Amino acid sequence: MRADAKKNYSHILTVAREAVTEHGADVSMRDIARRADVGLATLLRHFPTREALYEALLCDNLDALTQKAEALERANSPDEAVVSWIRDWVAFAQSYDGVVNLMASAHNNPQSALYASCAAIHSASARLLLRAQTEGTARPDMNGDDLFALMTALGWAVDQPSFVPRSDHLVRLITSTILTNRSGA
Missing domain, CATH: 1.10.10 (Arc Repressor Mutant, subunit A)
Structure with missing residues (x-):
């Protein structure tokens, strides 16, 4: 250039x-x-495209998030890794208003500039979930698509001003649904 x-x-x-x-x-x-x-x-x-602009804006954030998942796999217990991952996702989702909608629409669109980043996030989520399932600490009836959908829904919710004050509570609710050894309390 x-x-x-x-x-x-x-x-x-x-x-x-x-x-x-x-x-x-x-x-x-x-x-x-x-x-x-x-x-x-x-x-x-x-x-x-707008997605190409967002890919450039978010590239560092998404790369860091994906690297964080790799670090969580090595350093944390499987259930703690899932909880940390979801908390990190929520922090990312709150970084740009509307980013979750863009990522959700790019998730199944290989033509989108955000597709590769979404695939990396999805893959990291699936690995963390599978690790927790193998350990027996996560619901066995879920897959990576389910986790990505729940994370997207949670990201959307905490992007709404009325839910921001409840974001920690919502994370606890979601993780207690995913992980078999946690309560929502």
Whole structure:
């Protein structure tokens, strides 16, 4: 990438991060281009879709989350790893308003720029769940799709202002449903 193109790319990401933080995932691409003082065509050349922009914005966060799952697999008991993973997911879900909806829609769409990141999150979730099931601490009637769906639902719920104060309680409820040796208390 040419130096000026790289500078534009970095500047657009900085402005997009600010706009998304301020207005959520529904901020228009046109508004981002205007704020970045570039033409819409320039923005779309770097990020042809909203998902491509989000993939660039979230790449570091998603990579860190996936690496966290790997660390949890090695360092924590299986049930504690699941609890920590879900808490980390909730923190991620709260990082950008509307990100869960984007990820949920990209989950089964290989054409989406977010698909690979969603697949990595799904795979990490499934591994953590399977490890807990093998240990006998998680429900045997669940699979990775079920866990991803529950995490997505929880992420959506804590993205709603009325549920933010109850996010810890909701995490406890979900984990007590998944893990056989935990209570919701």
